[in-house]
Amino acid sequence: MIRAAVALLVMACATDDDAADDDADTDDGSPPAECGDTVATAIHGEKPTDTLTPGQVVDIVSGPQGGFHMELGMEVQSDRTEVAWRIDLFDATTGDLVGTVGQTVFATLVEWDPATCTGHLNGRVFIGDGTAQTADFACALAGTAVEARGWAAPLEADGEIPTESTEVTLEIVAGTAPAC
Numbered sequence: 001m002i003r004a005a006v007a008l009l010v011m012a013c014a015t016d017d018d019a020a021d022d023d024a025d026t027d028d029g030s031p032p033a034e035c036g037d038t039v040a041t042a043i044h045g046e047k048p049t050d051t052l053t054p055g056q057v058v059d060i061v062s063g064p065q066g067g068f069h070m071e072l073g074m075e076v077q078s079d080r081t082e083v084a085w086r087i088d089l090f091d092a093t094t095g096d097l098v099g100t101v102g103q104t105v106f107a108t109l110v111e112w113d114p115a116t117c118t119g120h121l122n123g124r125v126f127i128g129d130g131t132a133q134t135a136d137f138a139c140a141l142a143g144t145a146v147e148a149r150g151w152a153a154p155l156e157a158d159g160e161i162p163t164e165s166t167e168v169t170l171e172i173v174a175g176t177a178p179a180c
Helices: 002-013 016-024 135-141
Strands: 039-044 068-077 082-091 097-100 105-108 110-113 118-127 145-154 168-174
Touching: 039 168, 068 082, 068 135, 068 145, 068 168, 082 118, 105 118, 118 135
Parallel strands: none
Antiparallel strands: 039 068, 039 145, 068 118, 082 097, 082 105, 082 145, 097 118, 110 118, 145 168
16 A cells, blocks of 8 residues: 555656656767867866966976977867867967977867866977977077967867867967976
8 A cells, every 4th residue: 555655656746847858868978969060169278277368478397208398288169079189389479380289189078068068188289390309499488479279170080280270379478498
């Protein structure tokens, strides 16, 4: 008798909305249909919480193999978590390349939020002009206004994407390298 009363109570409390929600719920990690294309929306420091503002000084750090880097990342909105991305650094006055991730990077967005379709990428941007990285180059860059240009694309986008595809830019100032 008690079991029948509990069953009736459960059935009475269930609504049509609950049943429809159960059918629509999927926890497979796939994004909602409104996510849209993959696009870089902001450049930040090493971690997503390291917000950068225009004109902010960003330290040049020594890497584990003796090179020099700026630790930068991007916020990306995407309908997927696997993306290709790149950040390049240009002298804001001359337009010369002064830093790059070196090649297109294929990575998984971290802290991807399916509700907002937003995740983050983090990496080291090498300081250099394409030749061997030197302390002299990194030291000379200190105090220079640098334009960070970033883009992101779906993972199936293979190879180099030209700089005119830049989606997000931020002008920062190169800090002093530890070797200086």
